[in-house]
Amino acid sequence: MSRQTAHHTKQFKLDAINYRKEHPDLTQVECARNLGIGVSTLARWEAQFRDNDGDIPVIGSGSYASEEEKEIARLKRELRDAQDALDVLKKPSAFWEKINRSYLY
Structure with missing residues (x-):
């Protein structure tokens, strides 16, 4: 907890x-x-x-010293979250690719 x-x-x-x-x-x-x-x-x-x-x-x-800095920080967080989501989506495709190769050989 x-x-x-x-x-x-x-x-x-x-x-x-x-x-x-x-x-x-x-x-x-x-x-x-x-x-x-x-x-x-x-x-x-x-x-x-x-x-x-x-x-x-x-x-x-x-x-934050200005609204611009606050917006930049928000956009950086949003980019980091999107990159994390993309990394998660990439992992299963690598898994299935490995499975498919094992059935082909």
Whole structure:
């Protein structure tokens, strides 16, 4: 069974850090529980916030500099998926070709 990773928006991460700052009476564990995230997740976001001068880097659709880059990434994924499908289709034909040769000889 695989575990899926939740992807939070940059705004959610910044809001979580602000929530922690606005509630100094709460522990990090309590803040994380109130936000519905893990303590280590909140701690990582706070460290990223400190290390990046008040910003949090995001991975995924939010990290593209322009719409063109986002479209290029989508097209690359689409091409990769099409190539994978083509590879799958090629495998059975090689299998049947081998079977046919064995009956001919």
